[in-house]
Amino acid sequence: MATPLRQAFDQVRRAPLVLFVLLYTVVTGGPLLWVATMSLRTTAEIFKDPYGVPSPIHWAKFADAWTKSNYGTYFWNSAIVVVSAVALVTVVGAMAAHCLARYSFRGNRLVRLLILAGLVLPPQLLILALFQILLDINLYNTLSGLVLVYVATHVAMTVYILEGFFAQIPQDLFDAARMDGYSDFEIFWRVTMPIGAPAIFTTVTLNFIILWNEFLFAVVLLTDDDKRTLPLGIMHFTGSHQLDVGMVATGLMIAILPIIALYAFFSETMIKGMTAGAIR
Amino acid sequence: MFGSAGRDAAKVEIDARRGGLGVLLAFLAPALIIYAGFTIYPVLRTFYNAFHAIKPQGVVEFVGFGNFTALLLADPVFWKAVTNTALFTLVATIVDVVGGLLLALCLFARAPLAPLLRVIWFTPVLMSYVVVGILWVWIFDYDWGLANASLRWLGLGALEQSWLGQPSTALWSVLFAHEWKWLGFNMIVFLAALHALPAEVLGAAELDNCGWLAKLIYIIAPMLRTTIVNLMVLSFIGKMMVFDLIWVMTGGGPLWSTETVSTYVYKRAFEWNTFDLGYPSAIAVLWFVIILAFVAIVTRALRQRDRLEF
Numbered sequence: 001m002a003t004p005l006r007q008a009f010d011q012v013r014r015a016p017l018v019l020f021v022l023l024y025t026v027v028t029g030g031p032l033l034w035v036a037t038m039s040l041r042t043t044a045e046i047f048k049d050p051y052g053v054p055s056p057i058h059w060a061k062f063a064d065a066w067t068k069s070n071y072g073t074y075f076w077n078s079a080i081v082v083v084s085a086v087a088l089v090t091v092v093g094a095m096a097a098h099c100l101a102r103y104s105f106r107g108n109r110l111v112r113l114l115i116l117a118g119l120v121l122p123p124q125l126l127i128l129a130l131f132q133i134l135l136d137i138n139l140y141n142t143l144s145g146l147v148l149v150y151v152a153t154h155v156a157m158t159v160y161i162l163e164g165f166f167a168q169i170p171q172d173l174f175d176a177a178r179m180d181g182y183s184d185f186e187i188f189w190r191v192t193m194p195i196g197a198p199a200i201f202t203t204v205t206l207n208f209i210i211l212w213n214e215f216l217f218a219v220v221l222l223t224d225d226d227k228r229t230l231p232l233g234i235m236h237f238t239g240s241h242q243l244d245v246g247m248v249a250t251g252l253m254i255a256i257l258p259i260i261a262l263y264a265f266f267s268e269t270m271i272k273g274m275t276a277g278a279i280r
Numbered sequence: 281m282f283g284s285a286g287r288d289a290a291k292v293e294i295d296a297r298r299g300g301l302g303v304l305l306a307f308l309a310p311a312l313i314i315y316a317g318f319t320i321y322p323v324l325r326t327f328y329n330a331f332h333a334i335k336p337q338g339v340v341e342f343v344g345f346g347n348f349t350a351l352l353l354a355d356p357v358f359w360k361a362v363t364n365t366a367l368f369t370l371v372a373t374i375v376d377v378v379g380g381l382l383l384a385l386c387l388f389a390r391a392p393l394a395p396l397l398r399v400i401w402f403t404p405v406l407m408s409y410v411v412v413g414i415l416w417v418w419i420f421d422y423d424w425g426l427a428n429a430s431l432r433w434l435g436l437g438a439l440e441q442s443w444l445g446q447p448s449t450a451l452w453s454v455l456f457a458h459e460w461k462w463l464g465f466n467m468i469v470f471l472a473a474l475h476a477l478p479a480e481v482l483g484a485a486e487l488d489n490c491g492w493l494a495k496l497i498y499i500i501a502p503m504l505r506t507t508i509v510n511l512m513v514l515s516f517i518g519k520m521m522v523f524d525l526i527w528v529m530t531g532g533g534p535l536w537s538t539e540t541v542s543t544y545v546y547k548r549a550f551e552w553n554t555f556d557l558g559y560p561s562a563i564a565v566l567w568f569v570i571i572l573a574f575v576a577i578v579t580r581a582l583r584q585r586d587r588l589e590f
Binding site for chain 2: 017018102115118129156
């Protein structure tokens with residue numbers, strides 16, 4: 001008897017909650033949708049009505065941005081740098097994490113402390129000296145120099161996450177593998193890596209997103225236009241074409257799309273990856 | 281005989297965790313060499329730089345604490361940057377923690393479509409600062425930006441502002457964009473922590489007819505203390521070093537109103553024609569020491585209270 005009334009009350013009490021939730025969804029999603037529409041409209045159309053629906057849809061703008069405005073080069077630079085850095089930091093970090101988690105040796109704690117100290121180092125503390133160092137060894141303004149810097153600055157986070165996971169793999173597995181005559185490297189490659197795959201996937205995701213978006217190191221360490229990564233390219237293009245809003249929006253979408261495409265398929269993995277360092 | 285067999289078995293067990301020096305080096309060396317060369321060495325070099333004047337053509341002069349006294353006693357821009365960064369950090373850290381918790385509670389209270397909303401709300405976290413920055417420059421545009429357009433639509437046209445163009449609103453506008461990007465992150469971390477809470481405790485509160493505000497303050501918040509402290513520290517460190525978004529949106533202007541310590545370091549090193557890497561290094565070192573000290577004090581204070589209460 002009282003239940004329908006109670007339910008009605010609950011509905012009323014929940015109304016502000018639902019309203020707030022809707023509002024916040026519009027605030028987060030709205031601006032992204034707005035860029036998406038602008039990326040398919042010409043600047044003239046946008047200035048006539050900034051919030052209109054794209055019609056006709058100018059798909060050709062993406063081809064224009066890719067070829068005429070150098071976005072193709074920026075995209076490939078980003079892809080090369082990020083893929084090499086992520087591959088390198090994953091292999092190197094997994095080896096170190098395996099070693100720290102599996103072997104007891106003198107200095108284990110010292111090495112661990114030294115690497116994990118990298119978690120608290122602000123980039124501003126490194127960037128000026130890195131500029132000098134890369135100049136000294138002729139890697140300034142090269143993609144390989146940037147890759148090395150990315151690996152060095154992300155190895156701490158990678159080792160931190162992987163070591164925590166590797167340490168939980170039961171020692172019995174390793175004893176058994178040793179009994180079966182596996183070498184030290186085979187144990188790493190054929191026991192730790194397959195079992196640690198979920199954690200490795202997490203660090204790959206995390207490093208990929210962070211490096212794809214990285215700006216500060218790139219802006220200090222690269223100068224040539226044909227070496228710019230995507231964030232630098234967009235910044236540069238925006239600086240020189242401030243009024244061509246439509247074209248800048250297309251450039252933004254080129255940077256956003258790969259991430260959104262991955263997110264559509266791997267949203268849970270990406271959320272887990274981005275928050276891996278903060279949870280627990 | 282039996283005893284020696286036992287000893288042998290023990291030895292085998294220990295051996296599985298022991299590797300030769302060659303093996304250990306093979307595993308550790310790649311990481312350690314890159315890390316030492318491009319992280320440890322640069323840090324040491326920055327500390328060295330801070331006590332020198334580093335001029336072009338390899339001219340290096342020892343100046344002792346000269347850089348530090350100059351920036352503490354005779355650099356108004358540095359102090360402006362410190363004030364801005366402190367204000368930004370304080371407000372943004374509070375908004376991060378409180379806002380993230382409230383958003384998480386919305387989804388935890390079984391809002392409709394919660395799993396989908398969780399994914400949508402997290403999207404800005406994945407965007408680069410360059411994308412977020414340019415997008416919000418447009419939103420804050422005086423003539424056709426979304427901010428002023430919404431105000432006009434709501435009939436509040438009188439509140440129209442040149443958001444990024446005047447010193448009184450620029451810092452707050454950048455802060456708003458920053459929170460837009462990061463709230464989703466804090467929300468997810470809180471949501472994970474909320475789902476890990478023991479259901480019996482919340483159920484018991486329900487039975488005791490505990491109001492939701494009381495439940496939040498007396499039950500949920502204390503149980504989430506570790507998460508709150510972790511997020512505060514994380515947020516604090518991030519905000520003390522804020523660079524990208526400010527660089528993209530305002531470049532530190534207008535009239536130093538959004539200048540932060542990080543943007544000032546960058547300007548002194550690469551934009552102003554002062555040609556001295558020593559001075560900005562001194563700023564970076566000083567700021568790092570302050571961040572470390574703060575984090576140490578905050579974590580110690582909050583963890584200490586923890587121990588006394590339970």
